[in-house]
Amino acid sequence: MTMEGLQREKRVNVGPVEVTVGMPPELADKIRTNAVYRRLKPTVHKMLHRGNGNGNGDAVIDLEAADLLPAVPVEAPRPEDIDAEGRAIIERISGQEWYHSIDLGHGVITPGFVDHRDQLPYYALPSSLAGLRVLDVATFDGFWAFEFERRGAEVVALDVPSWTDCDVPRLMLPHASAFGLDRPTGTGFELAHEILGSRVERIPMSVYDLDPDVLGTFDIVFISDLLVHLRDPQLALERAYSVCRGEVLVADVYTPRLEGMGDLALALYTAPSETWWLPNVATLRAMMRTAGFESIDEISRFALEARSDDTIHKVVLRGGVTDQPDWIGEALALKAAALRPETAPVPA
Amino acid sequence: MTDTWLRKQRTLHAGPIAVTVAIPVEVADRLRASMPYRRIVEPVRSRRSTPRPAPAATAPLDADGRALLARVAEIDWYHSIDLGHGVVTPGRVDHRAQLPYYRLPASLAGKRVLDVGTFDGFWAFEFERRGAEVVALDVATWADWDLPQRTLPHAADLGLGHQMGRGFALAHDVLGSRVQRVEGTIYDLDPAVHGEFDLVFISDLLVHLRCPQRALECAASVCRGEMVVADVFNPRLEGLADLPFAQYTAPGETWWLPNVKTLTSMMSVAGCEDIDEVSRFVLDERGDDEIHKVVLRGRTSKDPLWLRAYREWSLTQLPKWKSAAEQPA
Numbered sequence: 001m002t003m004e005g006l007q008r009e010k011r012v013n014v015g016p017v018e019v020t021v022g023m024p025p026e027l028a029d030k031i032r033t034n035a036v037y038r039r040l041k042p043t044v045h046k047m048l049h050r051g052n053g054n055g056n057g058d059a060v061i062d063l064e065a066a067d068l069l070p071a072v073p074v075e076a077p078r079p080e081d082i083d084a085e086g087r088a089i090i091e092r093i094s095g096q097e098w099y100h101s102i103d104l105g106h107g108v109i110t111p112g113f114v115d116h117r118d119q120l121p122y123y124a125l126p127s128s129l130a131g132l133r134v135l136d137v138a139t140f141d142g143f144w145a146f147e148f149e150r151r152g153a154e155v156v157a158l159d160v161p162s163w164t165d166c167d168v169p170r171l172m173l174p175h176a177s178a179f180g181l182d183r184p185t186g187t188g189f190e191l192a193h194e195i196l197g198s199r200v201e202r203i204p205m206s207v208y209d210l211d212p213d214v215l216g217t218f219d220i221v222f223i224s225d226l227l228v229h230l231r232d233p234q235l236a237l238e239r240a241y242s243v244c245r246g247e248v249l250v251a252d253v254y255t256p257r258l259e260g261m262g263d264l265a266l267a268l269y270t271a272p273s274e275t276w277w278l279p280n281v282a283t284l285r286a287m288m289r290t291a292g293f294e295s296i297d298e299i300s301r302f303a304l305e306a307r308s309d310d311t312i313h314k315v316v317l318r319g320g321v322t323d324q325p326d327w328i329g330e331a332l333a334l335k336a337a338a339l340r341p342e343t344a345p346v347p348a
Numbered sequence: 349m350t351d352t353w354l355r356k357q358r359t360l361h362a363g364p365i366a367v368t369v370a371i372p373v374e375v376a377d378r379l380r381a382s383m384p385y386r387r388i389v390e391p392v393r394s395r396r397s398t399p400r401p402a403p404a405a406t407a408p409l410d411a412d413g414r415a416l417l418a419r420v421a422e423i424d425w426y427h428s429i430d431l432g433h434g435v436v437t438p439g440r441v442d443h444r445a446q447l448p449y450y451r452l453p454a455s456l457a458g459k460r461v462l463d464v465g466t467f468d469g470f471w472a473f474e475f476e477r478r479g480a481e482v483v484a485l486d487v488a489t490w491a492d493w494d495l496p497q498r499t500l501p502h503a504a505d506l507g508l509g510h511q512m513g514r515g516f517a518l519a520h521d522v523l524g525s526r527v528q529r530v531e532g533t534i535y536d537l538d539p540a541v542h543g544e545f546d547l548v549f550i551s552d553l554l555v556h557l558r559c560p561q562r563a564l565e566c567a568a569s570v571c572r573g574e575m576v577v578a579d580v581f582n583p584r585l586e587g588l589a590d591l592p593f594a595q596y597t598a599p600g601e602t603w604w605l606p607n608v609k610t611l612t613s614m615m616s617v618a619g620c621e622d623i624d625e626v627s628r629f630v631l632d633e634r635g636d637d638e639i640h641k642v643v644l645r646g647r648t649s650k651d652p653l654w655l656r657a658y659r660e661w662s663l664t665q666l667p668k669w670k671s672a673a674e675q676p677a
Contacts, residue, residue: 016375022366169617170565171655178659232559234598238497258593262374265596266585269610271617272654276561283596290598292498327599328499335506 082107089195096188100143104195110188114225114306116143122300123251123316129153132219135243136200137207137236138226141188145200148222156215159185161204167231169272208232210239219246225304225314227284228253228275237291244321248293251316253304254281281315289327293319377584409434416522423515427470431522437515441552441633443470449627450578450643456480459546463527464534464567465553468515472527475549482527483542485534486512492533494558496599535559537566546573548648552631552641554611555580555602564618571648575620578643581608581628608642616654620646 023031031037082090086106093110101112130152136145139157148155160166163181164173176182189202203215207226221244227233240248258266258280265286267279279287285296296319304312360367371379379385409417413433420437428439457479463472466484475482487493490508491500503509516529530542534553548571554560568575582595585607592613594606606614612623623646631639 016372018370019367022368023364027364169655170569171617171619171650171652172658174650175655175659179662180665231561234558234603242497266593267596269592269594269606269613271561271613272658279596286596286598290496290498292496325498325599328502331499331599332502332505 092195093191096191098141098188100141100188102141102143102146102192102196104192110141110192112141112143113308114304116147116305119302119305120147122302122314123249124299124318125151127151129220132246133216134220134222135215135218137210137221137223137240139189139202140185142192142198142200142202144222144224145189145202146192146196146198148220149198149200153220155200156218157189157200157202158205158207158210159189159202160206161185165206167229167276172272207236208239210243212243215243217243217245221248222251223249224251225253225312227287228278231271231276233277233279234287234290237287237293241291241293241321244293246321248288248319248321249316250284250288250319251314252284254279254284254301254313254315256313258283281317284315284317288317288319289325292321292325294322294325295320419518423518425468425515427468427515429468429470429473429519431519437468437519439468439470440635441631443474443632446629446632447474449629449641450576451626452478454478456547459573460543461547461549462537462542462545462567462570464537464548464550466516466529467512469519469525469527469529471549471551472516472529473519473523473525475547476525476527480547483545484516484527484529485532485537485542486516486529487533488512488531493556494603499599534563535566537570539570542570544570544572547571548575549578550576551578552580552639555605558598558603560604560606561614561617564614568618568620568648573647574645575615575618575648576626576643576645577611577615578641579611580631581606581611581640581642583640608644611642611644615644615646616652619648619650619652619655621649621652622647 083106086108089104089106089108093104093108096110098110098112099114100110101115101117102110103117104110125147128151129148132153134148134153134155136142136148136155136157139145139159142157145155145157163183163185164176166181168179168181172179172181186202186204192198193200193202205215207223207230221240223236223240227236227250230236237248237250253275255268255278258268258278261280261282263282265280265283267277267283270276270278281298281301288296296317299316299318301313301315304314306312360369410433413435416431416433416435420431420435423437425437425439426441427437428442428444429437430444431437452474455478456475459480461475461480461482463469463475463482463484466472466486469484472482472484489511491503493508495503495508499506499508513529513531519525520527520529534550534557548567550564550567554563554577557563564575564577580602582605585593585595585605588607590609592607592610594604594610597603597605608625608628612625615623623644626643626645628640628642631641633639
């Protein structure tokens with residue numbers, strides 16, 4: 001028997017049925033060099049690859065919903081354009097490892113792992129958030145918090161008090177220093193906050209601890225690139241619901257490998273790694289609905305601009321709050337109908 | 349064209365050539381529901397080999413039996429438990445004839461066993477019968493189950509307010525059991541409170557939990573020996589790519605319906621090593637749906653292989669972070 005992984009594979013789709021033929025490389029080579037095969041190959045190749053337009057990763061955006069501010073310049077400034085103040089800022093931030101690319105002014109942009117700046121339209125944020133109270137969950141270096149502030153909102157930015165408060169497998173905790181988890185959080189945020197002269201309030205708290213009695217409620221609760229890192233994303237959404245009086249924006253990671261399955265809500269389990277669950281979009285929607293959000297709209301899908309070897313696929317979903325979700329009404333009706341005498345015991 | 353990745357597949361080998369035919373899950377479901385499949389293929393492939401025990405001849409009950417039957421009648425039973433005197437509780441699930449699927453040791457003498465989510469206590473009493481010292485954990489009320497938080501304000505209307513454990517108390521009393529029942533959730537398990545166990549047994553529970561992963565990690569924290577996870581899996585997600593994934597089913601009575609690979613991966617993250625699949629079968633249950641179960645067994649470790657490997661990898665990355673943090677500002 002041949003060993004797995006040492007097979008050449010060719011896949012053919014016949015209607016909904018997919019046939020994969022695998023064979024050892026030696027055999028494949030023999031076939032490939034065969035005269036008849038070489039003669040037929042171009043025709044067969046054309047047949048196989050006709051109309052195979054794979055739309056994954058293509059952004060779908062409702063541009064009418066996107067009410068845009070003038071774009072932030074995203075090109076790196078030329079060194080000669082950076083003034084003395086800029087050079088002082090560079091000096092201050094140089095020791096910091098950045099997650100977000102943030103424009104600190106004076107031509108200085110932090111060298112983040114992700115750069116949301118030219119992808120802002122995908123989020124369809126209102127140009128003015130004046131008078132609104134906004135919660136940025138898991139703010140990290142604060143890109144979104146500062147962006148909401150720039151648009152006029154009163155912003156509360158939440159982040160875990162320490163890296164060990166991130167959801168990591170319990171067994172990792174005794175080895176916190178080996179995993180670099182014994183570092184403080186928020187050093188980048190503090191720097192950017194100070195340099196920007198921001199008034200965003202940063203609260204060290206896990207999303208799981210959100211409580212309206214502690215923080216009050218918010219017109220917009222914003223969750224981005226977080227759920228994928230959580231062991232219990234459902235609880236996070238339920239806690240987010242508890243402090244939401246208006247709208248939630250869930251801009252999180254999904255896996256296109258589980259798309260195209262109809263309404264089937266599926267998630268890939270990916271631990272132990274930096275992520276726990278990679279859901280499809282149907283799962284994210286079902287989780288939001290279970291948490292109590294309603295009228296869930298899909299705003300966009302796109303590939304996140306990040307310094308990563310993998311393509312990170314994101315979806316932006318928006319939901320409103322409701323006093324009583326339809327599924328609770330259904331459960332209550334079912335229960336009322338089921339109130340019948342209990343089953344009688346049978347003698348064995 | 350839908351994504352070609354998630355498909356039911358079957359591989360045939362012809363000499364050195366392997367041919368894999370894959371069809372979308374919807375098509376597979378349609379095929380499975382078709383008449384020829386149900387009439388011909390299913391009976392042949394059926395693995396439901398263990399028949400229900402034939403009901404004992406309905407001998408007239410003695411006075412004790414009749415008194416017991418009256419007490420039993422007041423309770424809605426989840427487990428079928430043989431209480432003696434010819435009385436078996438009318439449970440929704442009957443594990444009795446399916447015990448061989450669990451391959452429990454005949455003797456558990458000298459072992460400390462934890463039955464998580466004991467309900468009426470079938471498993472706890474079974475472990476006790478085999479000689480173990482048993483602790484049976486269960487939630488105090490239905491409302492302590494993992495419910496969507498949005499349902500909690502309606503707990504009373506949804507009938508979730510009443511106390512758990514009436515069936516357990518009755519069976520415990522009648523059987524003269526010494527099993528210790530402890531109230532709490534699986535998430536509360538703590539070696540400082542509950543001590544450690546040679547065997548931690550989790551059955552038909554994870555599927556009802558919002559965070560099965562945390563549950564397994566908490567269970568592993570009180571396990572000094574073996575963990576048996578006999579839980580529900582999703583046969584629709586079997587025979588696809590060899591990857592762990594799960595169906596999200598809330599809001600409803602369940603949260604996640606995983607495939608077997610997800611269950612083993614979760615156990616592994618919780619610290620289980622040398623995970624064995626003991627069996628797969630369809631639960632004997634009074635319901636319309638077929639409930640597919642898998643029994644998995646593993647030994648727990650505080651420092652499993654993946655953790656050692658991950659740590660080694662992490663240490664090679666660490667100098668980068670350290671130097672970044674230590675650079676003068």
